[in-house]
Amino acid sequence: MDYKTLDALKPSEFEDAAGGYRSASDMASQAKDGINNQISVRMRAELTGQARDAALGQLKELSKNFHYAQVECGLVSTALNALAADLRAAKAKLDGAVADARAQKFTVNPDGSVSYPPAGDKVDGKVPEGSTVTGSPNGKGGGTTLPIDPSGTANDLSDALERQARNAHPNPNYGAALEYANRIATAVQEATEADEKWAPKLRELKADDDLTVSHSDWADAGRDMGGVKKSAADYLADIKPPPKDGTPKENAEWWKGLSAEERDAYVTLNPSSVGALDGVPSEVRDEANRTVLAEARGKYELDRAAIPPEPKRYIANPTGSYPAAVESAAWKQWNEKYGDRRDQLDKSLNGMKAIEDRFDKTGVEGLPEAYLLGFNAEGNGRAIVANGNPDTADHTAVYVPGTTSNLGKVGGDIDRMTTLWQESSAMVPGQQVSTVTWLGYDAPQSIVKDAPFSHYADDGAPAFNSFMDGLNATNTTEGGGHHTAVGHSYGTTLIGSAARQGDLNADDIVFAGSPGVQVGEASELDVPKGHVWNEEADGDKVPDIGRWGHGGEQWRLGGGVAIIPSDDLFGANQMSTDTEGHSAYWDEGTESLKNQAAVVAGQYGKATLED
Incomplete structure (x- = not known):
């Protein structure tokens, strides 16, 4: 990302898009609940026969589609809000630097460099000329540490040399212009990092182009949630977490104190945590835990399918003596490697x-x-x-x-x-x-x-x-x-x-x-x-x-x-x-x-x- 792009950027547009995806998520949730708790309920109560059962089966698949759309759109919404928060912080830094530079009658150029006018004591009868400086992201202070210098020592030395150059420059505007240019460069760098972090995450939040929500789709949704949660750590840090080892009353007060956006974000990225909190409304816990269940089943079904078929356990005793049947070597090897895991998966899936x-x-x-x-x-x-x-x-x-x-x-x-x-x-x-x-x-x-x-x-x-x-x-x-x-x-x-x-x-x-x-x-x-x-x-x-x-x-x-x-x-x-x-x-x-x-x-x- 460059200066012109960041200067023209409006984080609110990403937030508007996030709101659109959240609305889509909410509509999918309402449609799912309508199918499960109204349409299907009436069909079970008022109809009988094979046609009804077939229709209920189709409705169940449609409900799965709405549920999956609800979860994925929720993730996109939270990701966009987190991206907007990162960009808004960078944009605020940029706008502050530009405003300060212009207040001092400096010119911010389209490439992000800063031009300053002549000023200072005359040298050889001339006032020191103005010029243009191009900034660079600050070292430790700018939030970036170059890979070549993880400790930041070289950055500290660079900052010291830069301060000496400012003090030694005959034009007093040079130091201020360089400071503004560095602030601009730092803001652009932070926006670039946000873009590079979120672009691949958002590209990953896409579904197969079919109407079947498979176990693989749900397992993928679980991975998507983990990826978005990791990238949104700074965004989530601004949301007050539930009290540690809180009582149900404290949990209830925490939930009531969150805004609608904060609730959506927290449930979207922490469904297992919210689903386990005593004191949170049952409808919220149910919604969160159904997502946990769907994603867990998707993962467990895939893990179960990956286990090779069980070999024949008993074979005729090759010695021809008693006992007549013995456990085969192939089964013993399979059982040692997969037996316990197969039993655990089957139990959980049941x-x-x-x-x-x-x-x-x-x-x-x-x-x-x-x-x-x-x-x-x-x-x-x-x-x-x-x-x-x-x-x-x-x-x-x-x-x-x-x-x-x-x-x-x-x-x-x-x-x-x-x-x-x-x-x-x-x-x-x-x-x-x-x-x-x-x-x-x-x-x-x-x-x-x-x-x-x-x-x-x-x-x-x-x-x-x-x-x-x-x-x-x-x-x-x-x-x-x-x-x-x-x-x-x-x-x-x-x-x-x-x-x-x-x-x-x-x-x-x-x-x-x-x-x-x-x-x-x-x-x-x-x-x-x-x-x-x-x-x-x-x-x-x-x-x-x-x-x-x-x-x-x-x-x-x-x-x-x-x-x-x-x-x-x-x-x-x-x-x-x-x-x-x-x-x-x-x-x-x-x-x-x-x-x-x-x-x-x-x-x-x-x-x-x-x-």
């Missing part, structure tokens, strides 16, 4: 598909829109999925699953909360209910090796407390809504630990199949008296086994056994059950489910208690 399946069920049997309030595919995974918006719900239940829970199995937990939503909503017509699957911790993955230990619950409890506090901070109903914590198996232990460690922001607690909750009395669980509820089904062996690991420290039962919620001494409301075993508490049409729903809906008189 969870992503289950979450997307829930998105696609919106409207089926009146099921409300789903909200993805947390997502992370790494390790055992994280997923927080809500049926209905908890910010506007009169009654919200947050369910914590237990041992062996992970992203790959989250579909079953989502189904449990679907049935609980249906049963609870039916009890309070005209009121809004939200049921949330909260897989926000590392659950024990082995009943024998992990489940007896409490650190999984203790480590995950602060995150659960924060989430519950976040629901309170974002709920817009009068009184802040009615919130119930629902735990199954080891999930009850986590809820108990959360109440023991801090202020559990819940009105009711429901335990099902609890192995113990680390306290010996319901009164220690930080909810109003009489608002702890428990279910233990016939044939559920987990509660008695759990006494030895997670029961309360009040050893008042015969034989020195710790107290659990199923014991009368604990003080919970013992709700009757009609299911068998450890995993049927949410079966449709059961008394076990209806009793939980009665608590969630605040219809306590409809809950049946054991004698």
